[in-house]
Amino acid sequence: MRTQKSRYFEIVAVLFTAVGKFIIFDGLQKQFWFIITASIFWLGYIVYYLLNDRDLLIRWGFRKEGFRESLRLILPIAVIAVFLFFTYGFLTRRIILSWHIFPSLLLYPFWGIAQQFIILALIAGNLDEMDAFRLPKFLIILITALLFCLVHFPNYYLMGSTFILALVYTAAYLKHRNLWVLGILHGWLGSFFYFFVLGKDAWLKFIHSI
Numbered sequence: 001m002r003t004q005k006s007r008y009f010e011i012v013a014v015l016f017t018a019v020g021k022f023i024i025f026d027g028l029q030k031q032f033w034f035i036i037t038a039s040i041f042w043l044g045y046i047v048y049y050l051l052n053d054r055d056l057l058i059r060w061g062f063r064k065e066g067f068r069e070s071l072r073l074i075l076p077i078a079v080i081a082v083f084l085f086f087t088y089g090f091l092t093r094r095i096i097l098s099w100h101i102f103p104s105l106l107l108y109p110f111w112g113i114a115q116q117f118i119i120l121a122l123i124a125g126n127l128d129e130m131d132a133f134r135l136p137k138f139l140i141i142l143i144t145a146l147l148f149c150l151v152h153f154p155n156y157y158l159m160g161s162t163f164i165l166a167l168v169y170t171a172a173y174l175k176h177r178n179l180w181v182l183g184i185l186h187g188w189l190g191s192f193f194y195f196f197v198l199g200k201d202a203w204l205k206f207i208h209s210i
Contacts, residue, residue, distance in 0.1 A: 007126055011122075011126070013041075013045075014118055014122055017041075017042075017118060021038075021151060022153075029209055030209050031205060031206055031209040032209040032210045033209070033210075038114065039110065039111060039114050042114050042117060043114070046117070059125075060117065060121040060125065061120065061125075061177045061178050063177070063178060065177075065178065066176030066178035067178050067181055069176045069178070070173075070178045070180075070181040070182065071181045073172050073176075074169070074172055074181055074182065075185070077168060078188070078189055081189055082188075082189070082192050085192050085193055086192075086196050089195075089196035089197055092199075094197065094198070094199030095195070095196050095199065096195045096196070096199055096200070098195070098201060100201050100202075100203035100204060101192075101195050101203070103203050104191040104194070104202045104206075105187070105188055105191050108187035108188070108190055109183060109184040109187030109188065110187070112182075112184060112185070112188075113179060113180070113183030113184065113187070115183070115186060116173075116179050116182045116183040116186055117179055117183070119144060119147065119166065120170060120173040120179065121173075121179065123143075123144055123147060124140055124141070124144040124174060127144075128140055137171075137174055140170065141170040141171055141174070142167075144170040145163050145164075145166035145170060148162050148163065148165075148166040149162050149166065155198075157198060161193060165189070190202075
C-alpha cells in the first residue's frame with residue numbers, strides 16, 4: 001500500500017530524474033540512454049503498483065474514464081498548435097520535412113506518457129492530494145507548469161511552449177484524470193515542434209546519441 005514515505009520517494013526520484021536530464025540528456029548529449037534508463041525505472045515503478053495496487057494506477061490516470069473528455073478538450077488545441085508550428089517553420093525556413101518524423105511520431109508518445117506521469121500524476125496529483133495542506137487548483141497548475149518549463153532550460157523555445165502546454169495539460173488532468181490522451185499528444189506535439197519549429201531531426205538526434 002502506498003504511504004507518505006512513498007510520496008517522498010516519488011518526489012526525490014522526480015528530482016533525480018530532472019538532474020539526470022540536465023547531466024546526461026543536455027550535458028553529455030546522451031538522449032538515448034537517458035530516455036531508456038528513465039523509462040525503464042518509471043515503467044518498473046508503475047509495474048510494481050500494477051501488481052500490488054491497481055486502484056492507484058486508476059487514480060494516477062491510467063484508465064479509460066476521462067479519455068474522450070480530455071481528447072475533446074486537448075485535440076483542437078493540438079491541431080491549432082501544429083498549424084502554428086508548420087507556419088512558423090515555413091516562414092523561418094527551419095522546417096524539416098523527412099520520413100524520420102514517422103518513427104518519432106510512433107515512439108515519442110511512449111516517452112510523452114512517461115513525462116506526463118511524472119509531472120502530472122506525481123507532482124500535480126500529489127500536490128492535489130496532500131493531507132497536510134490544501135493548495136488551490138490555480139496554484140497547483142502554476143507550480144506544475146513552472147517546473148515543467150524549468151526542466152527544459154536552457155532552450156527558451158521549449159521553455160515557453162512547455163509552460164503553456166503544462167498550463168492546459170494540468171488543468172485537463174485535474175479535471176478528467178486521464179494520462180493517455182495527454183501523454184500521446186505530448187509525444188506528437190513534441191515531434192512536430194522539433195521538426196517544424198526548432199528545425200531539428202529528433203529521430204537522428206536520438207539515434208546518434210547511442
